[in-house]
Amino acid sequence: xxxxxxxxxxxxxxxxxxxxxxxxxxxxxxxxxxxxxxxxxxxxxxxxxxxxxxxxxxxxxxxxxxxxxxxxxxxxxxxxxxxxxxxxxxxxxxxxxxxxxxxxxxxxxxxxxxxxxxxxxxxxxxxxxxxxxxxxxxxxxxxxxxxxxxxxxxxxxxxxxxxxxxxxxxxxxxxxxxxxxxxxxxxxxxxxxxxxxxxxxxxxxxxxxxxxxxxxxxxxxxxxxxxxxxxxxxxxxxxxxxxxxxxxxxxxxxxxxxxxxxxxxxxxxxxxxxxxxxxxxxxxxxxxxxxxxxxxxxxxxxxxxxxxxxxxxxxxxxxxxxxxxxxxxxxxxxxxxxxxxxxxxxxxxxxxxxxxxxxxxxxxxxxxxxxxxxxxxxxxxxx
Amino acid sequence: xxxxxxxxxxxxxxxxxxxxxxxxxxxxxxxxxxxxxxxxxxxxxxxxxxxxxxxxxxxxxxxxxxxxxxxxxxxxxxxxxxxxxxxxxxxxxxxxxxxxxxxxxxxxxxxxxxxxxxxxxxxxxxxxxxxxxxxxxxxxxxxxxxxxxxxxxxxxxxxxxxxxxxxxxxxxxxxxxxxxxxxxxxxxxxxxxxxxxxxxxxxxxxxxxxxxxxxxxxxxxxxxxxxxxxxxxxxxxxxxxxxxxxxxxxxxxxxxxxxxxxxxxxxxxxxxxxxxxxxxxxxxxxxxxxxxxxxxxxxxxxxxxxxxxxxxxxxxxxxxxxxxxxxxxxxxxxxxxxxxxxxxxxxxxxxxxxxxxxxxxxxxxxxxxxxxxxxxxxxxxxxxxxxxxxxxxxxxxxxxxxxxxxxxxxxxxxxxxxxxxxxxxxxxxxxxxxxxxxxxxxxxxxxxxxxxxxxxxxxxxxxxxxxxxxx
Numbered sequence: 001x002x003x004x005x006x007x008x009x010x011x012x013x014x015x016x017x018x019x020x021x022x023x024x025x026x027x028x029x030x031x032x033x034x035x036x037x038x039x040x041x042x043x044x045x046x047x048x049x050x051x052x053x054x055x056x057x058x059x060x061x062x063x064x065x066x067x068x069x070x071x072x073x074x075x076x077x078x079x080x081x082x083x084x085x086x087x088x089x090x091x092x093x094x095x096x097x098x099x100x101x102x103x104x105x106x107x108x109x110x111x112x113x114x115x116x117x118x119x120x121x122x123x124x125x126x127x128x129x130x131x132x133x134x135x136x137x138x139x140x141x142x143x144x145x146x147x148x149x150x151x152x153x154x155x156x157x158x159x160x161x162x163x164x165x166x167x168x169x170x171x172x173x174x175x176x177x178x179x180x181x182x183x184x185x186x187x188x189x190x191x192x193x194x195x196x197x198x199x200x201x202x203x204x205x206x207x208x209x210x211x212x213x214x215x216x217x218x219x220x221x222x223x224x225x226x227x228x229x230x231x232x233x234x235x236x237x238x239x240x241x242x243x244x245x246x247x248x249x250x251x252x253x254x255x256x257x258x259x260x261x262x263x264x265x266x267x268x269x270x271x272x273x274x275x276x277x278x279x280x281x282x283x284x285x286x287x288x289x290x291x292x293x294x295x296x297x298x299x300x301x302x303x304x305x306x307x308x309x310x311x312x313x314x315x316x317x318x319x320x321x322x323x324x325x326x327x328x329x330x331x332x333x334x335x336x337x338x339x340x341x342x343x344x345x346x347x348x349x350x351x352x353x354x355x356x357x358x359x360x361x362x363x364x365x366x367x368x369x370x371x372x373x374x375x376x377x378x379x380x381x382x383x
Numbered sequence: 384x385x386x387x388x389x390x391x392x393x394x395x396x397x398x399x400x401x402x403x404x405x406x407x408x409x410x411x412x413x414x415x416x417x418x419x420x421x422x423x424x425x426x427x428x429x430x431x432x433x434x435x436x437x438x439x440x441x442x443x444x445x446x447x448x449x450x451x452x453x454x455x456x457x458x459x460x461x462x463x464x465x466x467x468x469x470x471x472x473x474x475x476x477x478x479x480x481x482x483x484x485x486x487x488x489x490x491x492x493x494x495x496x497x498x499x500x501x502x503x504x505x506x507x508x509x510x511x512x513x514x515x516x517x518x519x520x521x522x523x524x525x526x527x528x529x530x531x532x533x534x535x536x537x538x539x540x541x542x543x544x545x546x547x548x549x550x551x552x553x554x555x556x557x558x559x560x561x562x563x564x565x566x567x568x569x570x571x572x573x574x575x576x577x578x579x580x581x582x583x584x585x586x587x588x589x590x591x592x593x594x595x596x597x598x599x600x601x602x603x604x605x606x607x608x609x610x611x612x613x614x615x616x617x618x619x620x621x622x623x624x625x626x627x628x629x630x631x632x633x634x635x636x637x638x639x640x641x642x643x644x645x646x647x648x649x650x651x652x653x654x655x656x657x658x659x660x661x662x663x664x665x666x667x668x669x670x671x672x673x674x675x676x677x678x679x680x681x682x683x684x685x686x687x688x689x690x691x692x693x694x695x696x697x698x699x700x701x702x703x704x705x706x707x708x709x710x711x712x713x714x715x716x717x718x719x720x721x722x723x724x725x726x727x728x729x730x731x732x733x734x735x736x737x738x739x740x741x742x743x744x745x746x747x748x749x750x751x752x753x754x755x756x757x758x759x760x761x762x763x764x765x766x767x768x769x770x771x772x773x774x775x776x777x778x779x780x781x782x783x784x785x786x787x788x789x790x791x792x793x794x795x796x797x798x799x800x801x802x803x804x805x806x807x808x809x810x811x812x813x814x815x816x817x818x819x820x821x822x823x824x825x826x827x828x829x830x831x832x833x834x835x836x837x838x839x840x841x842x843x844x845x846x847x848x849x850x851x852x853x854x
Binding site for chain 2 (some may be wrong): 006085087088089090093105123128131132133137138140142143144145146154155156157158159164167168172174175176178179182184185186188189190192194195196199201
């Protein structure tokens with residue numbers, strides 16, 4: 001497989017805990033919003049960053065408002081699926097596996113990586129920045145590099161002397177390369193180990209090639225996006241990046257927590273795009289933000305409880321900026337158990353990204369045909 | 384049997400029936416005898432203690448309970464596994480957690496997972512019929528498989544189906560009609576009080592039988608007809624020849640050698656059909672007692688011949704390493720953090736991926752997990768400050784006088800982390816590595832210090848071998 005810097009790249013940011021979409025994209029002109037949000041969560045019409053006569057972004061999202069005004073950010077309203085279980089883990093599982101009715105074990109992003117690199121030639125086609133591997137990325141036999149911190153990533157990192165470590169890794173390659181003919185499981189282990197090490201080597205080499213004028217923040221999400229920019233700018237053939245920001249489960253004390261999350265996230269995203277632009281590496285990237293569910297319409301005094309319908313953000317120069325889909329009614333008579341009723345299946349959002357952006361067949365990845373929305377233009381000049 | 388073979392066999396027993404043992408302990412156990420050791424594992428004397436849980440809760444009371452987050456509960460269990468002197472109890476609790484897989488992802492009230500695991504620890508080597516009754520009345524399981532939604536007028540089949548498919552018989556040994564009738568028999572086996580959950584507090588559920596929700600009508604189940612309730616259903620299940628075979632195949636898969644994944648068991652014959660028949664016979668003859676089956680299993684030739692026929696699970700990797708190196712002994716504030724190491728390798732305790740439990744064997748391996756598991760072990764075995772590593776260094780140093788060749792270093796290290804069974808190619812690779820820096824000397828402090836560092840490095844390299852990933 002040949003990859004060029006002009007292959008489309010997807011960066012997924014998972015907002016874990018259930019982002020309060022209604023306080024991210026605020027229907028400030030709707031009286032029902034002001035009725036529902038009383039406990040310090042209400043964002044007044046004079047506070048929101050207005051994007052039109054009905055909606056405004058949360059005041060902490062200044063850097064994102066700029067992207068929106070440039071036409072580089074799409075807001076996708078009303079995303080979810082029927083019978084939301086309102087449990088974090090189960091909901092996240094559903095988003096990860098595209099299996100709302102039974103418990104699935106394979107992840108949609110892992111399947112996408114397999115289809116992007118069917119022969120498994122590049123062990124860094126998919127890269128996760130974080131601990132472990134979310135189920136969205138797990139498919140047996142599909143290598144995904146899982147990087148907690150790019151600057152210290154690798155095997156046998158406790159061996160401090162680099163020369164010594166290199167020698168040991170040389171032995172590792174010899175030993176794992178010779179696992180052929182030792183039985184199916186050891187062969188598979190041998191290949192997986194070599195993929196992991198090769199991935200680590202490729203990433204390390206990429207680290208050496210990157211330098212940047214952009215000064216990122218010190219928060220985890222800034223460091224994670226900086227790692228993604230590093231790998232992307234080094235042109236290592238990575239097509240799908242994935243990371244997460246945790247802490248959106250704001251049952252109590254939402255206001256300051258939510259403000260900090262979105263302040264950090266907005267800055268990190270803005271720095272990331274500045275960095276990519278400075279490296280002339282932004283035009284083949286789409287960034288996608290999702291969360292497992294939105295939150296209860298009526299607040300609980302200091303926070304908000306688990307809800308159903310939420311929304312997604314899609315950012316990049318090829319994105320058709322603006323609002324897509326329909327913001328669900330917040331009139332109490334239209335709510336389902338106090339929650340927004342989603343009107344766009346999340347698998348349709350994935351399908352748009354997979355087909356219109358990554359040029360994959362979405363049906364086997366999301367297990368079915370779902371309505372797409374036109375929020376992204378295909379990459380011009382791509383192979 | 385040579386002394387080396389006896390040590391290797393004892394190490395195999397202790398890896399499988401426990402979480403490994405260091406060389407001092409292996410030597411003591413060999414002196415005591417294999418069968419006697421099996422007996423102590425299966426039926427430990429009353430004065431052999433578990434981990435001191437009161438001590439844990441005195442210093443870390445938050446690990447006694449949990450809500451949506453499984454970290455406190457996983458740390459609690461990790462403490463048990465690292466510190467117990469009754470390791471087979473913990474292994475059996477883990478076994479039942481694999482088979483009767485219940486996840487806090489849905490239960491969302493980890494107090495109940497903690498209580499469920501405590502129950503497997505207390506009764507996991509008891510009687511299987513008792514376990515099925517406990518399971519059917521366990522609040523975490525009832526909630527996990529929706530039996531609180533199983534009403535006379537609107538039966539919910541989730542629990543009824545999984546009881547047959549995953550907890551007793553396996554696919555292919557019942558009909559859809561049996562599933563429905565089974566569900567009917569368990570109507571009214573529910574939980575209370577139904578109190579709403581709030582973010583930081585969860586009410587404790589209790590098992591309740593509600594006669595008004597129970598279907599007292601006649602049922603037809605697996606060829607029997609009668610006004611059955613859940614107890615009758617369990618008794619009829621136990622009469623099916625498929626039941627003992629299914630459970631002992633799980634035991635074989637967990638303790639002896641990796642089988643194919645469970646959903647394929649009605650298509651793929653067992654790896655060792657004779658072993659399954661033998662264990663199933665013992666299970667039935669004893670009235671479904673676990674101890675006689677475990678005794679037979681660990682004393683059998685098929686067990687003794689199955690060294691390194693299993694991929695180590697993440698939790699075995701973590702606990703085995705901690706116990707071998709003497710890391711994280713007793714109450715340590717890093718327990719919650721380290722308890723997530725196995726999750727990062729693909730095994731999050733209290734949160735199996737589905738009711739089918741974890742896919743084991745080769746499915747433990749992926750590129751993220753491999754880096755995590757090798758580094759977890761290598762970080763610790765190369766740390767010569769840890770008491771267990773220090774003991775290994777001292778044994779290596781004492782093995783060949785003050786001078787030592789590269790071959791001797793490799794053979795000693797391979798021996799002391801297992802004894803591990805490495806291929807000749809792997810051994811030559813390790814020797815080539817050791818040879819680059821020449822022979823070792825243990826004479827004088829400087830030599831000692833450099834040599835012990837080299838032992839640590841060699842242990843780390845061994846931890847990275849493909850062979851080490853099998854246990």
